[in-house]
Amino acid sequence: MGARVSRTDFEWVYTEEPHASRRKIILEKYPEIKQLFGYDPLFKWIVTAMVLTQIAMMPIVQHMSWPVMLLVAYCFGGVINHSLMLAIHEIAHNLAFGHNRPMHNRIFGFFANLPIGIPMSISFKKYHLEHHRYQGDEVIDTDLPTLLEAKLFCTTGGKLVWLIFQPFFYAVRPLVVRPKDPTPLEFVNLIIQLFFDAIVVKLFGWKILAYMILGSLMAMGVHPVAGHFISEHYMFRKGFETYSYYGPLNWITFNVGYHNEHHDFPAVPGRRLPEVKRIAAEFYDDLPQHKSWSGVLYDFVTDPDIGPYARIKRKHHGLDS
Incomplete structure (x- = not known):
């Protein structure tokens, strides 16, 4: 299974998450970033095209062998579905x-969810927004691995299994x-998804x-x-958590x-985040960054100092959303 990682506990800190304070500093220097807030009018058409592409693939895939x-x-298919998860x-x-049409967003989430095969759009929202507000909180931030995960999957082979x-x-x-x-709304999400899946079958x-489902799962592993x-x-x-x-x-x-840009400015749509970096370049250029996502996966599995333990955690103080 490989050598055990040297880390035996998470990195515990007693500071606030870094993004709220950096957001305030950046906006004081570059108030024009507020003009990037809002929604992306092209977004719904891009997502619709992806959903229709997956539907168009169905009669084609129907005649493929299982290995193909x-x-x-x-x-x-899994790449499109992963992109839909990020949608x-x-x-x-x-x-x-936009924020003034919340139900439009929720209904569109049901639509974007369809090719993924598993209902997730509503459940994701109720946990993800807490990840932003309480980043690193040992109880509230469910993006953090549990202690059991960290202990069980801290070897080279274990980390590979954990990724799968x-x-x-x-x-x-x-x-x-x-x-x-x-x-x-979670029940609505479930009913719509099961109805769509039944029609597909x-x-x-x-x-x-x-x-649909195996593509979604493989592209998350x-x-x-x-x-x-x-x-x-x-x-x-060390010391950098995003x-x-x-x-x-x-x-x-x-x-x-x-x-980093997204956590600093979650009200800025993805298509405009490069503009945030361009405007406030001095705040981002010197932060540690990754060059390759494939390289990240390789390093995660093979580096004995990186693993599920390599997360910054904060003690829970009874705050809630």
Whole structure:
């Protein structure tokens, strides 16, 4: 399984998360960044094109052998579905139609969710916004691995297994660490998704449902686009808890790689985050950054000093959202 990582506990700090204070400093110097706030009018058309592309693939994939289907799911369908998950991330911040039309955003989230095969758009939102507000909180921030995960998957082989099953941990961890009663919109999300999945099976067969769901799962595991899960907040440099990536995979992931910029300004849609970096370059250029998401995955597995323990955590003080 490989040598054990030298780290035996998370990195505990007693400072506030860094983004709120940096946001205030940047806006004092560059108030024009506020003009970038709002929603991206092109976003809904890009997402619609991706959903329709996946629907158009269904009669094509239907006639593929299972090995070919799995390859296409990994290399193509899963990439689109992962991009749709990141579209749901944008939608969680109301960046599809703006903050004054919350229900438009939620309904569009149901639509973006369809090719993914598993209902997630509403559940993601209720936990993700807490990740922003309480980054690193040992109880509230469910993006953090649990102590059990860190202990069980801290070897080279263990970390590889952990990456493969990362979708499972992302789905189950909130239910264990911070369970919440399901909301009515979560039931709506579930019903719409099950209805869509049933139609897909009726028209095209179970192989197409497998194409949708397995593509989603594979593209969240050991896959280049899934590198952002590790690159965003795992501590590759001591004391730094958020990292950006400025490479070409941003083109198909709504610029989620601009992650320092996103946490500093979550009201700025992904397409405008490069402009935030351009305006406030001196605040970002010298921060540690990643050059490759694939390289991040490789380093995560092979570097004995990096693993599930390599996260900055803060003690929970009873605050809540």
